[in-house]
Amino acid sequence: MAKLELRHLNKTYSPKIVPVKDLSLAVEDGEFLTFVGPSGCGKSTTLRMIAGLEQPTKGEVRIGDRNVNAKAPGDRNIAMVFQSYALYPHMTVHDNIASGLKLQKVPSNEIRHRVAETGHILGLEELMDRKPAKLSGGQRQRVALARALVRRPDVFLLDEPLSNLDALLREQVRAELKQIFDAQSTPVVYVTHDQTEAMTLSTKVAVLNNGYLQQLDAPHEIYNKPANQFVAGFIGSPQMNLLTLKCQSNNAILGDYRIPIPGGFAPPPEIVLGIRPEHVRLARPDERQTIQGQVFLVENLGMSYLLSVRVKGAENVTVRALLSADQRWNNEDLTLALPLESIHWFNAQNGDRLPTTHEEARLDQGIPVKR
Amino acid sequence: MTTTAHDTPRQTPPAGHATPGAQSFPLKKVLLWVAIIAVVLFSLGPVLWQWLTSIKTNDAITELPVVYFPAPNQYTLQHYIELFTRERFGAYIFNSAFVAITSTLLCLAIGSPAAYALARLRLPGEQFILAAVLIVTLFPYILLFLGLLEIVRVTGLANNYLALIIPYTAINLPLTILVMRSFFQQLPRDLEDSAKVDGYNTVQMLTQIVLPMTLPALVTTGILAFIFAWNEYIFALTFMTRENLKTIPVAAAQLGGTTLFDVPFGPLAAATIVGTLPLILLVLFFQRKIVQGLTSGAVKG
Amino acid sequence: MTTTTDPIRAREQRTGWLLLAPAALILLAIYAYPIGRAFVLSFFTENLGTGLEPVFSGVDNYVRMALDGRFWLSIWNSTIFTVVSLILELILGMAFALILDQAFRGRGIVRTIAILPWALPTAIIALAWRWIFNDQYGVWNDMLVNWFHILENPVNWLGNPTWAMICVIAADVWKTTSFVSILLLAGLQSISQDLYEAHSIDGATPWQSFRQITLPLLMPQILIASLFRFAQAFGIFDLPQVMTGGGPGGATEMVSLYIYATVMNYLDFGYGAALVVITFLVLVAVVALSTFFLSKVRNATGVQ
Ligand SMILES: Nc1ncnc2c1ncn2[C@@H]1O[C@H](COP(=O)(O)OP(=O)(O)OP(=O)(O)O)[C@@H](O)[C@H]1O
Ligand SMILES: [Mg+2]
Numbered sequence A: 001m002a003k004l005e006l007r008h009l010n011k012t013y014s015p016k017i018v019p020v021k022d023l024s025l026a027v028e029d030g031e032f033l034t035f036v037g038p039s040g041c042g043k044s045t046t047l048r049m050i051a052g053l054e055q056p057t058k059g060e061v062r063i064g065d066r067n068v069n070a071k072a073p074g075d076r077n078i079a080m081v082f083q084s085y086a087l088y089p090h091m092t093v094h095d096n097i098a099s100g101l102k103l104q105k106v107p108s109n110e111i112r113h114r115v116a117e118t119g120h121i122l123g124l125e126e127l128m129d130r131k132p133a134k135l136s137g138g139q140r141q142r143v144a145l146a147r148a149l150v151r152r153p154d155v156f157l158l159d160e161p162l163s164n165l166d167a168l169l170r171e172q173v174r175a176e177l178k179q180i181f182d183a184q185s186t187p188v189v190y191v192t193h194d195q196t197e198a199m200t201l202s203t204k205v206a207v208l209n210n211g212y213l214q215q216l217d218a219p220h221e222i223y224n225k226p227a228n229q230f231v232a233g234f235i236g237s238p239q240m241n242l243l244t245l246k247c248q249s250n251n252a253i254l255g256d257y258r259i260p261i262p263g264g265f266a267p268p269p270e271i272v273l274g275i276r277p278e279h280v281r282l283a284r285p286d287e288r289q290t291i292q293g294q295v296f297l298v299e300n301l302g303m304s305y306l307l308s309v310r311v312k313g314a315e316n317v318t319v320r321a322l323l324s325a326d327q328r329w330n331n332e333d334l335t336l337a338l339p340l341e342s343i344h345w346f347n348a349q350n351g352d353r354l355p356t357t358h359e360e361a362r363l364d365q366g367i368p369v370k371r
Numbered sequence B: 001m002t003t004t005a006h007d008t009p010r011q012t013p014p015a016g017h018a019t020p021g022a023q024s025f026p027l028k029k030v031l032l033w034v035a036i037i038a039v040v041l042f043s044l045g046p047v048l049w050q051w052l053t054s055i056k057t058n059d060a061i062t063e064l065p066v067v068y069f070p071a072p073n074q075y076t077l078q079h080y081i082e083l084f085t086r087e088r089f090g091a092y093i094f095n096s097a098f099v100a101i102t103s104t105l106l107c108l109a110i111g112s113p114a115a116y117a118l119a120r121l122r123l124p125g126e127q128f129i130l131a132a133v134l135i136v137t138l139f140p141y142i143l144l145f146l147g148l149l150e151i152v153r154v155t156g157l158a159n160n161y162l163a164l165i166i167p168y169t170a171i172n173l174p175l176t177i178l179v180m181r182s183f184f185q186q187l188p189r190d191l192e193d194s195a196k197v198d199g200y201n202t203v204q205m206l207t208q209i210v211l212p213m214t215l216p217a218l219v220t221t222g223i224l225a226f227i228f229a230w231n232e233y234i235f236a237l238t239f240m241t242r243e244n245l246k247t248i249p250v251a252a253a254q255l256g257g258t259t260l261f262d263v264p265f266g267p268l269a270a271a272t273i274v275g276t277l278p279l280i281l282l283v284l285f286f287q288r289k290i291v292q293g294l295t296s297g298a299v300k301g
Numbered sequence C: 001m002t003t004t005t006d007p008i009r010a011r012e013q014r015t016g017w018l019l020l021a022p023a024a025l026i027l028l029a030i031y032a033y034p035i036g037r038a039f040v041l042s043f044f045t046e047n048l049g050t051g052l053e054p055v056f057s058g059v060d061n062y063v064r065m066a067l068d069g070r071f072w073l074s075i076w077n078s079t080i081f082t083v084v085s086l087i088l089e090l091i092l093g094m095a096f097a098l099i100l101d102q103a104f105r106g107r108g109i110v111r112t113i114a115i116l117p118w119a120l121p122t123a124i125i126a127l128a129w130r131w132i133f134n135d136q137y138g139v140w141n142d143m144l145v146n147w148f149h150i151l152e153n154p155v156n157w158l159g160n161p162t163w164a165m166i167c168v169i170a171a172d173v174w175k176t177t178s179f180v181s182i183l184l185l186a187g188l189q190s191i192s193q194d195l196y197e198a199h200s201i202d203g204a205t206p207w208q209s210f211r212q213i214t215l216p217l218l219m220p221q222i223l224i225a226s227l228f229r230f231a232q233a234f235g236i237f238d239l240p241q242v243m244t245g246g247g248p249g250g251a252t253e254m255v256s257l258y259i260y261a262t263v264m265n266y267l268d269f270g271y272g273a274a275l276v277v278i279t280f281l282v283l284v285a286v287v288a289l290s291t292f293f294l295s296k297v298r299n300a301t302g303v304q
Helices: A043-051 A093-103 A108-121 A137-149 A167-182 A195-201 A219-224 A229-234 B025-054 B078-085 B089-120 B126-136 B142-155 B162-186 B189-198 B202-213 B215-231 B234-239 B248-257 B265-300 C007-041 C060-066 C069-101 C107-119 C122-132 C139-147 C161-189 C193-201 C206-234 C238-243 C255-265 C269-301
Strands: A004-011 A020-027 A032-036 A058-063 A078-081 A155-159 A188-191 A204-209 A212-217 A241-248 A251-254 A257-260 A270-275 A290-300 A304-311 A318-324 A333-337 A344-347
Touching (some): A020 A043, A020 A058, A043 A078, A093 A137, A108 A137, A188 A195, A204 A229, A251 A270, A257 A290, B025 C069, B089 B126, B126 C007, B142 B234, B142 C269, B162 B265, B202 B215, B265 C161, C161 C206, C161 C238, C193 C206
Antiparallel strands (some): A241 A251, A270 A344
């Protein structure tokens, strides 16, 4: 039984503003689903529809296998953490955490017990009598989290909960979040811009664009087998190299070089080759599948360099490679290897992934994928 | 003279920004201070004059040429004492205060929910209602008094505090609605969304979340409403005819109007001071709030 | 979009109407009913002649009004009072706002002092001004005679028709200039300093900056202040009532005083209602015109 299910959800603000066009998915108990996608792609809108803060124009939100479209947010037994934390400024930490329980008419000694327990988990014992204005950003974040946890809801919704924290704190809270949510089985829907958060926290990642679901998969699948060109370009940093190339028989033409296209589909006249910069290597002397080019830009990322290379014979094609920082690269000619097993192929017309033989043409499980 | 300085005084002009008037800088400054003193004298003069009159003996008041600053033997509190012994200014102050405070509280209690509905609940026809509220602020009370007089007669409310409390609530409602609405709209939306998810219904949210957070705005609006109610004249004049129910402005105005010959200048001046003192104090303590309320009611509305 | 398919929203709106209802009812009772009632009553005669019973009389009241010299004089007085005091208040209010916008020590307290007149009860202020303009012991006479030697002898200011009007206007200007300056000051503070700096680098004089930047950008505030002031001045009651009682000889009888006298002294309710209606219509017409103008100006300056 799906704990949370969205069926053909659509939100139309006006004929021109349709942030969610047709979205269906399910989140089971114990699952942690993360929405990622470019700004304005409807992540928050979807979350707000689940919460009941927005009404879907079409489609259904189901919690515990019941349609909750007509239920007010307070009657859905969900908890939501906002990016701004949305703590009530005139209430103490204790009252903030207890507010939802009080409204549910939970007996007061149980409220005391549950608030204390949650406060203990999040290390808020010392802060219970303070007002939010007297808390640091990280502490506020914890209070917001506590307010959600103490409710024991059917679904947790979190909209970019860590994005107002500084980088260091974010890592720390992220680890705590993982522990907290691993320890309980309530489904979680999480929105973030941060791919590391998406990768580390989630059991499933949903990539949204243009109001449609692009891919819904485990994090490693999203990274290793992006369902289309959009997902390939969106997930991973630095961004995957995506080169639109002409085909000749079973080869894609990259400047002076030919890259063999594996079997499994008929080679079209044009094809998109994708390879992540971290998979591009310096060629060993004995390697055959190589390209040559000239470095024209070096970006220092700390533990490695990001090199932009102009491929010989194709002056307008740039390949970016992530290479180790123990060497200096400047305006050099390099020979790079593009390992065939790391190359993704996409249909140049619709951007869909082209299944290759060596990954045993396994199609996605019937999830409608559109652009 | 176009330096609009905000809260930090900027005394010196930026270097290398030599204007033709650079040499006459002291002159500019002198002119500015002359202007400032003029503003102060203009604004305070009449009130100060009333105050000086109110503490002078009758002889000093009618001495010619006019005595500006009374000699030590010309001071008296007699006029104030008279107000509270021969006249019933104690009762008048109570009437004014009671009516103004009650109507202000009522106005906030009725106006804030309406303002919230207009700020957040997306009612159809909202724009029309707002426009109507805005236009209503422009109606002078003389247009209303005839119809209200009829209502007061029919309901037998004459010489009842309600005859003032209800109209005062009404005349302050438009301002309350406009000012509170503009404050509500500035609240972060997430808070209300969060409250909805927590299970607050609209009324609980208003009373437990939104209003506690807009307490400063309520104070601002309340001060304005109090001022308007305290100062109102025509309804008080018309609906309260019994001597012991009069409000301060009416009582003060009628103090001089009774006898043509022996005008009680001293008590009159004392009455104006008594009637204005609460407002002077309000302005002294809440100048910022008053300005904020007036501008958000008038300009943003 | 339809709202019928959204039960949550429907419930929210129902609550909204309930929250709005008390305010709406009071506003309707205190504003809409009296005005509506005046329209109805203006077609009736209800005075001592009819035993204070309303008797339908068509447009009699309006015909009578057209021939009523006292009515026209009161309209004239109100117009003069409104126009002159409005102009003076705008000029003075602008000057005050510019002064209060400067940086100087003690600006906060000066601003506080400057808004004081606005907050005080008009009826009481009228008493103060009546005392200032007193013919025997008034400080105004004393200043003109003994300080500035402009006058040989004291003048009975409030006893002279022209001077009485001027004195009432002066008192009103004193009372409400602060309101205008509050609004204009808020407007001034919202104008970015960069505009002036860029303009003065271009070689503009302060006067040119004032004409080309301050005035246009302040137009919305100027119009709003004028609108409020117009409505209040045209219906002013307490100031002339207390200061001059409309005298001498009707020289300061504003339309509001005439309405009040018609109703309260002559108990002529029907005619009073007709006077209310006409005053209301004049107000609405002017307000409609100026809001139209206001929206045009707002569009032109791109403000709000
Ligand atoms: N109440 C509304 N009325 C009209 N349009 C809206 C409304 N709320 C959101 N939108 C529009 O819907 C689109 C999606 O917004 P949404 O907040 O869901 O994006 P998001 O994916 O959360 O973006 P971000 O990552 O920036 O938070 C945006 O284009 C936004 O402008
Ligand atoms: Mg968002």
